[in-house]
Amino acid sequence: MAIEVRNVNKSFGTTRVLDDVSIDVASGSLTALLGPSGGGKSTLLRVIAGLETPDTGTVVISGADATHLPPQRRNVGFVFQHYAAFKHMTVFRNVAFGLEIRKRPKDEIRSRVTDLLKLVHLESFADRYPAQLSGGQRQRMALARALAVEPQVLLLDEPFGALDAQVRKELRTWLRRLHDEVHVTTVFVTHDQEEAIEVADTIVVLADGQVKQVGSPADVYDHPADPFVMRFLGPVTELDGHLVRPHDIDLGAGPVDGGVPATVTRVVRLGFEIRVELLIGEQEAWAQVTRGTVEDLDLHPGQTVHVRPSPAARPLAVSTP
Numbered sequence: 001m002a003i004e005v006r007n008v009n010k011s012f013g014t015t016r017v018l019d020d021v022s023i024d025v026a027s028g029s030l031t032a033l034l035g036p037s038g039g040g041k042s043t044l045l046r047v048i049a050g051l052e053t054p055d056t057g058t059v060v061i062s063g064a065d066a067t068h069l070p071p072q073r074r075n076v077g078f079v080f081q082h083y084a085a086f087k088h089m090t091v092f093r094n095v096a097f098g099l100e101i102r103k104r105p106k107d108e109i110r111s112r113v114t115d116l117l118k119l120v121h122l123e124s125f126a127d128r129y130p131a132q133l134s135g136g137q138r139q140r141m142a143l144a145r146a147l148a149v150e151p152q153v154l155l156l157d158e159p160f161g162a163l164d165a166q167v168r169k170e171l172r173t174w175l176r177r178l179h180d181e182v183h184v185t186t187v188f189v190t191h192d193q194e195e196a197i198e199v200a201d202t203i204v205v206l207a208d209g210q211v212k213q214v215g216s217p218a219d220v221y222d223h224p225a226d227p228f229v230m231r232f233l234g235p236v237t238e239l240d241g242h243l244v245r246p247h248d249i250d251l252g253a254g255p256v257d258g259g260v261p262a263t264v265t266r267v268v269r270l271g272f273e274i275r276v277e278l279l280i281g282e283q284e285a286w287a288q289v290t291r292g293t294v295e296d297l298d299l300h301p302g303q304t305v306h307v308r309p310s311p312a313a314r315p316l317a318v319s320t321p
């Protein structure tokens with residue numbers, strides 16, 4: 001294991017922000033800490049980085065107890081949402097900084113920084129200043145700088161959080177590819193479930209200071225531990241006292257085994273997806289269907305259809321504790 005967090009508790013004043021948190025981060029993995037705002041993600045990342053000390057519990061990094069080590073002795077690199085670059089230094093010097101203060105030979109610095117700038121696709125920006133870069137380029141520079149000193153662990157706190165949606169998407173793909181090239185154990189914080197699913201190989205769902213579930217993106221999406229995780233990981237709708245993914249609802253014209261009648265209230269086309277809003281008794285629900293289904297059933301408001309979970313669905317009782 002690259003990182004072992006054991007029974008960590010942390011309170012600020014009377015607020016418990018981490019409540020008996022234990023996680024294992026496998027060497028070379030790309031792990032997302034995912035959860036709602038205020039759930040304790042940043043605090044956990046800062047505890048791993050050594051920027052916060054846990055009240056109780058331990059942090060082991062690469063087999064060594066790091067609980068009481070200062071950040072600079074943990075061999076971790078980090079990047080935050082609003083990355084503070086040295087404004088008066090070129091991109092090259094920003095990336096070289098950590099190596100210069102470690103007094104590495106000039107030749108080594110030059111070749112390492114050149115390699116890193118290639119890796120983050122900034123080789124032609126070496127002589128610019130941070131103010132002359134876009135937000136996405138600045139974050140890539142920040143990653144190159146964090147990687148320069150060859151950390152064992154890379155910690156990213158919403159590194160793309162401040163960027164617009166399009167750039168965020170590009171950087172996600174880029175981060176995944178970068179990780180496939182360098183394999184440095186990486187933990188990143190996000191509140192965006194799509195980002196976590198797309199980028200991470202392991203997701204730790206953290207809410208109310210507690211680990212709610214750990215698993216692969218498919219695990220947490222398809223086998224959520226509880227209704228909270230199911231709701232947080234993707235869209236849900238309620239069918240017969242159970243939560244179901246809206247794309248796991250089958251619609252038919254006639255009665256079917258295990259089906260219930262529903263009234264179509266609205267048919268909304270969202271590009272490729274079609275959202276069919278339903279009323280089942282008093283209960284509102286919705287199904288995500290294909291254009292083919294809409295055409296086959298000639299779906300329109302006021303129509304009665306019969307709905308049931310598809311064979312692939314894994315309905316979860318709403319009241320599961």
Ligand SMILES: Nc1ncnc2c1ncn2[C@@H]1O[C@H](COP(=O)(O)OP(=O)(O)OP(=O)(O)O)[C@@H](O)[C@H]1O
Nearest residue numbers: 012013017035036037038039040041042043044191
């Ligand atoms: N230094 C601090 N002093 C007091 N309270 C703090 C401090 N840092 C964090 N908190 C509180 O701890 C709780 C968890 O914060 P944290 O930043 O870890 O959550 P988060 O899951 O990262 O949320 P976000 O996505 O909004 O950053 C919040 O209620 C926050 O207000």
